[in-house]
Amino acid sequence: MQAVRKGIVGTVALWAAMAMPVMAQNNEAAPTPQEGQQQQEISTEAQGDRSSRLTLRLKDRDLRDVVNSIRKKTSVNIIMDQGIEATVTIDLQDVAWRQALDLVAEQAGCVVAEVDGGVLRVEKPPRVYFAFENTDIQKVIDTIAKISGANIVVAPEVRGSITVRLKNVPWRDALETTVKTLGFVVVEESRGILRVVPASNIEQDLETATIQLRYVRPNSTYVPFIISQYVEDKRPTGKLAKGEIQFTLLDTLRGMITPDVGSLEYIQERNMIMVKDTRPVVDSVRRTIEMVDTEPSQIYLDVRFATTTNEDVLDVGISPGGSGYTASMSLGQIPHRLPFDLGQGGWDDSIFASDNGFGPSASDNTPANTVVPDVVFGALDFTQVTATLRLLKKDARSEIVQAPQIVALDHQTATIFVGEAVRYAQSRVEQGQAGGLLQALEEGDESPVNVGFQLLATPHIVPGTDKVILEVIPQRTALTGTGATGLAPAGFDVFTVGTGNQAGTIALPRVASSTLATTVLLRGGQTAVLGGLKSKTESETITKIPLLGDIPVLGWMFKGKSRSETNTTMLVFITPSVIRSPEDMHTQMNQILEERMKDFRSNLAQQRSAIFGNGE
DSSP states (O other): HHHHHHHHHEEEEEHHHHHHHHHHHHHHHHOOHHHHHHHHHEEETTTOOOOOOEEEEEEEEEEHHHHHHHHHHOOOEEEEEOOOOEEEOOOOOOOHHHHHHHHHHHHHOOOEEEEEGGGEEEOOEEEEEEEEEEEEEHHHHHHHHHHOOEEEOOTTOOEEEEEEEEEEEHHHHHHHHHHHHEEEEEEEGGGEEEEEEEGGGGSSSSSSEEEESSSOOOOOOOOOOOOOOOSSSOOOSSSOOOOOOOHHHHHHTTTTEEEEEEEEEETTTTTTTEEEHHHHHHHHHHHHHHHHHHOEEEEEEEEEEEEEEEEEEEEEEEEOTTTTTOOOOOOOSBOTTTTOTTTTHHHHHHOOOTTTTSTOOOOOSSSTTTTOOOOOOOOOOOOOOOOEEEEEEEEEEEEEEEEEEEETTTTEEEEEEEEEEEEEEEEEEETTSSOOEEEEEEEEEEEEEEEEEEEEEEEEEEESSEEEEEEEEEEEEEEEEEOSSSOOOTBEEEESSSSSGGGGEEEEEEEEEOOOEEEEEETTTTOOEEEEEEEEEEEEEEEEEGGGGGGGTTTGGGGEEEEEEEEEEEEEEEEEEESHHHOOOOHHHHHHHHHHHHHHHHHHHHHHEEEEEEEE
C-alpha cells in the first residue's frame, strides 16, 4: 500500500514538474490586453461588398460569432447547422472572404456547401475512415450511405471494382471521388436525394430553370455619346436586326450549354433567362449569374479646379503720355491780372490806372463819352501739356474655383459640363454672277465653341477594397480675345478680310484651354492633387522723350518706367468616395449639405461685417 502511495505521489510530482514549464511558457506567451484586442478582430476595407477581402486575427473565438461577423461584413447569406460547437484560432491577412470562410470552417472540422438561391451553409458532415481493396463499387457506396445517413440511389449500370483508402474525409467528397474514378456522376435531386448514374444518362434527365436578372441588362438601343475630343466615337455603325440585342452575358452563358442537348433563351420583357440542360450545367449557369448579377457600387467625385492669378505692377517716373509733351499758347483765353492786383490801393494802381480805375494812364480830363477798354495783360493755356508724375504700385490677386461634383456607376463613364456654347461665323469668298468676287459668311467649321468647365471620368473600384482606379479629364475653356469694336463680342478678336472695296471685318473667338488627362489610384475619401501648372510673365516698358530722357539723373524728369509681373497657378484636386449602400449615399449627402451651410454662414457673416462693421 505504501508503495502504491509513493507511486501515486511520484506520478503527481512528475506531472507537476512537466506542467510548470508549460504554464510558464503559456504565461510568457499570454498576450497583453492590447494584443488580445488586436487578435480578436475581423476587418475589411469594403464593408458590405460581396467582393470583400478580410483580415482575421482570432484566438479561441466561437465559430458562430466568426461566421456571423463574416456574414455582416460581406452581406452574404450564410447559415449554420444546429449543434455545431467549435472555437477558431487563425491569423489571415487580406484574403478573399470565401477563402477565409472555407479555412475557418475547415479548422473547425466543417465544410461550406452551397444551396439554392446562393445561400451558403456551414455544416459538419460525418467523416469516413475505411479501406477497400478490389471491392465492388456498390458496396463502397452502400458503406458511405450507412456512415452518412444520406439517401443514395444507385443505377443498375453502375458496376465495377475499386480500391479505396480514405481517412478523415467528408463523406460527400469521398462519394464524389469514388464514383468519378469509374466514370460515374452524382446527381442531386430534390429533398437531398442523390443518384449515382453513368455520365451518359444525365443527358436524358434535363432540367429547366428560370433565373431572374436584377442589375445586369442588355445594352440599350439608345447609346448616349459624350462629345469630347478625348472620347472616341464608339457608336455602332451598323443597325441591329429586328429582335437582335447586344448582351455579352448572354453570349457567355450560351457557350456553357451542352451542344445539341441544352438551350438558353432570354426574355427581354421580364429580364429573365430560361435554361434547359443537365443539372450540373444549370447549376453552373446559376452560379455564374449570381457572381455577375450583383448590385454595382457608385463613386461620388468631388473635383476642385483652382486658378489663382497674382499681378504686380510698378509704374514710376514722369510720363509724357502716348503723344509726348505738347504745349500751346492762346491770348484771350484765360485773362490774368498777375502779377498786378488793380484797384486794391497798391503801387500798381498809381502806375497803370487813374483814381477812377479806367485803364492804364487814364486821366481825369478824359471826355465822358470816351470808352477805354480794359487791358488784358495776358492769357496762358497749358491744357495741352500732358506730363504727369506717376508713382503707382498695384498688387492684384484673383482666384477662380470651379467645383463640379458627379456620381457615377462603377466602370461607367460620366461627364458634366457647365458653361455655354458660343457660335461664330467665318468668311468665304465666291464668284458672283457678274464675275466679281463676293464675300459670304457662314457658320465656322468648329462652331460652336464650348466655353466653361467639363469633367469626364471613368471610375473602376478595385474589388474587395475601397480603392478606386480613376480615369479623369478635367478641362476648362474661356474666351480671351481683346476685340474692342461693336462687331466683336467679349472674348473675340477682329480681323480684316479682303482688300479695297471688298475689305471687311470678321470676329473670331480666341479660346484659352487648361486640360489634364490622367489615371490615378486613390482610396475612398482621399484627396489628391492631380496636377498643377505655374506660369510667370514679366514685362517692362520705358517711355521717354528722345535726348532729354537720356540725360543722367535729370533724364528721369522726362521718362517713365512700368514693370509688370504676373504669376498664374492652376491646381486640380479630386476626392472620390465609394457608395455601396443607401446609407452611404445618405451620409454623403449630409456631408455636402453641411459644407454648403458652412459656406453660406461664412458668406453671411462677411456681408454683415461689411455692412455693419465688426463691432470694434
